[in-house]
Amino acid sequence: MEVRLKNNEDFLNTQARICKEAMMPTEQAETGNLQILLGQVGAGLDEYLKFEHPDAMHPNNCWREFLDSPLPQQGVGIGQVTADLVNHVIPNGSPVPRPGFSSFITTGSTSASTLASAAASIASPQRYMHTAFNFLEELSLQWLAKMCGIENMQGVYSSGGSVANLIALGGARQSAFERLGHDPAADGVNRSVSVYASEECHHTIQRSGGILGIGRHAIKLIACDSKGRMRLDCLQKAIAADKVAGILPMAIVANAGTTNTGAIDPLQAIGEIATENSIWFHVDGAYGLPGILDEQISHLFQGLDLADSVIVDPHKWLGASVGIAATFVRDRQCLYRAFTQEPADYLEGSVEQRDQSAPAIEHSLDDFGIPYFDFGVELSAPCRGVVVWALIREIGVQGMRERVKRHNAMARHLAQYANDHPNLEVLSEPTLSICCFRYISPHIVDLDDFNQRLHRRLVRENKYMPSTTRVKGSLALRPCYVGARADHPQVDALLESVLRIGKDLETDI
Ligand SMILES: Cc1ncc(COP(=O)(O)O)c(C=O)c1O
Structure with missing residues (x-):
């Protein structure tokens, strides 16, 4: 129409x-x-x-x-x-904002986010300088940190989880080499390192390794248990082997919500291993960190206080327009040393060089404010803080909690229904808001092929659109609920559609 x-x-x-x-x-x-x-x-x-x-x-x-x-x-x-x-x-x-769209980990922006982005694009195109927008950049980072249980950390926004992970690992690289008296940002890396991440880690971890000059192969993939969580015995073995081989352990990356199934690694135990071995501990919570708001599973996030860096994407579960992630570290100075730009006349000369004795700020251009551009890889960048501020201010922590709990409950409801139905099989029980399942029947010879065809039919109906993934080698339908508009009726309707299409396809066998 x-x-x-x-x-x-x-x-x-x-x-x-x-x-x-x-x-x-x-x-x-x-x-x-x-x-x-x-x-x-x-x-x-x-x-x-x-x-x-x-x-x-x-x-x-x-x-x-x-x-x-x-x-x-x-x-x-x-x-x-x-x-x-x-x-x-x-x-x-795009179909992404539809309530029944549950592919990947993405959703449409809410009205609050849309309004705040539009306002910023006109009233404060850049995040630097002393403006209300710049103030909200920092305030919203503090709100976000507090809401997600990492309140003593300092943050910086970037365009998405990929860049947020890159920034965190840039901090890890800086820290690991500085302890050996070497500045990798200035002089490059001068020895082999390892980053330990589970085999379920997001593939942008490897890309970060490539960009940071340590190499994609420096990422050592650690085996997972049957629930998709990093195995501690394998992690310890890998660290010990590297020490013998003279390879520098640079970071351990734990998942607080894997992309495939939403599994949460044992954060406390991994954090303790990182502390014992003086290794940077990074938690990728791009998707799952807001899960801490759900009291039913908040204990799984224990150990976050041991992290040196944590990321979360407001553009996943919080309803922000795409292009907003946050990296949190204990001390932003480490990011400054990793990412600071060389001085540029056209920038530095335009603001006052301020020290402690400088008079109070009287004009928004008296200085740049917190130099976020020195903590990451972007100079020009939009005001993302105003969006996160608007989202949290609109519905509060309580509203966010209700959304996260609703989505987790939707995934659990789906799993329960599928577990009870003879034509459905759960391939991974939900931890967060993802449930991987498939259609089964004794008449189907090739379940992967059958479910692939079922998925294509489902998507073409343009209403309930999960993506697929592989769980322990099998093709699974993978609804992931993060959209503010997604609610329980979408689960029932998805189940109804899967069963209807499945039955129909079975008649062709
Ligand atoms: C766990 C995890 N980390 C990082 C990313 C990358 O995030 P982005 O797509 O915002 O770059 C994703 C994306 O789904 C993710 O699930």
Whole structure:
């Protein structure tokens, strides 16, 4: 269904008049009409959120023909751009925000996040300088840390879990080499190191190894137990073997919620091994860290206080727009030494060089404020703190807790139903909000192939869309509930769809 802008003609006429009055239509960038324009886009988004339109790839959708136009020499004006967004772009967006979408670990942003991002893009495009937005950068990091049980840590935002892990491991590299009197940020690495991570770790850990110059092969994958948790005996063996071989143990990476199944590694025991061996202890909680809010499983997060670094992605479970992760460390100075930029005249000269005796700040440009750009890999970066602040301020810790508990309960409900049903099999019992399961029947010879076909049919129905993964070698349907709009009816409807499609496919056998 195509949404047509109401009063579009009037609006375009107004726009044409504004352009004409300005006598420079090709340069028109500001109209003073944001209230109207955002209202138009908001109406289009409200319509989108009814989820009544078909998938973007539906044969009737002709957006590609409309959008695939040559480079325009003359602009069409903001009114037409707004109309194009509302009529052709927004209705052909992604299935990710749908309540029944449970693929990967991703979701649509909530209204609070959308409003805060839009506000920041106009009122504070950069996170530095003394502004309300810059203030919220730090305040929200502190709120986030407190909410997730790591309140004594200091944070920095980045674009996602991949970069957040990279920053944390940059801190680990700095710490490990500095203890040997060597500065790896300045001089590069001068010996082989190992990073121990479970075989269920996110693959961005290996990429971080490549970027940090220690090599992807420096990541030693430690075997997991039957529940997808790192095996302590294998970890200890690997560390001991490296010590004998003269390889420097640089970091241990534990999962607080694996990507595949949501397993939580034994954090306390791993933290103690890290402490005994003076190894940096990193916890990847990109997805699972907010799970600590669920009293039923909060004990699994014991040991977080031993961590040297922890990451969490507000754009996963907290409803932030994509592009927001946080790395927390005990002392940001370590990140400063790992990532600080060389001084640049065009930056340093533009603010006062302040020390303790400097007068009170009187202008937002008196200095840059907390130098987040020295704690990671981005100089220009959006204000992400205002988004996290808005999300937490809107529903509070209690609201976040209810969401996390609801999602975990959904996964448990799914598992219970599947365990009781003769045509369903649970492949991994949920710890958090993921339940891996499959359709079974004595008539099916190749269960992997059958469930793969079932999954393709399911996704094409465009309502309940889990992804798949492999659990102990078997193909599993893998719903992961993190979306603010996801609720219990989506679980029942997913089960109904899987059983219906499964029965139907069985008739072809
Ligand atoms: C445990 C874990 N770490 C890191 C990442 C990477 O996060 P991002 O996709 O935000 O870069 C993911 C992504 O799903 C993840 O599940």
